[in-house]
Amino acid sequence: MTENISDRLEKLGIVLPPAPAAQGNYVAYVVTGNLVFLAGQIALVDGVLQYPGRVPDTVSLEDAQDCARLCAINLITQLNAACNGDLERVVRCVKLGGFVACDPSFTDHPKVINGASDLMAAVFGDRAAHARFAVGAPSLPLGASVEVDAVFEIR
Numbered sequence: 001m002t003e004n005i006s007d008r009l010e011k012l013g014i015v016l017p018p019a020p021a022a023q024g025n026y027v028a029y030v031v032t033g034n035l036v037f038l039a040g041q042i043a044l045v046d047g048v049l050q051y052p053g054r055v056p057d058t059v060s061l062e063d064a065q066d067c068a069r070l071c072a073i074n075l076i077t078q079l080n081a082a083c084n085g086d087l088e089r090v091v092r093c094v095k096l097g098g099f100v101a102c103d104p105s106f107t108d109h110p111k112v113i114n115g116a117s118d119l120m121a122a123v124f125g126d127r128a129a130h131a132r133f134a135v136g137a138p139s140l141p142l143g144a145s146v147e148v149d150a151v152f153e154i155r
Helices: 005-011 061-082 109-128
Strands: 029-032 035-041 090-101 131-137 146-154
Touching: 005 109, 029 061, 035 061, 035 090, 061 090, 061 109, 061 146, 090 109, 109 131, 109 146
Parallel strands: 090 131
Antiparallel strands: 029 035, 035 146, 090 146
């Protein structure tokens, strides 16, 4: 990869916000050895939840994919904090986990979480190849339609 992560983020028009504090009795990330475990992120932008509701009842597939992308931006924000502002320390994205608040008949969870996986590929290139799960849930925190967590390997 010839471009650095900051250049890729800039080309994508992404400015990472300050990493918010955890909203409960947990931490936003844990670094152990060379792994960073990131707590699940929802699509909060400036503290406001984007795309609340259930897929496809009140949130379209396309909006849910954008929601997953926003979750991924928030994951990268927390990863940046874990790396002390140096995303070049990232060796690879190991795993993404995606939860979709949805109608019981909805089965396109992987298409939704592709919004997060695609952004990771755009930002981290070859370092973004990851294992993943995508599952449905009856509800998510604060009425979010999507939540994504991740594990990264760092130097």
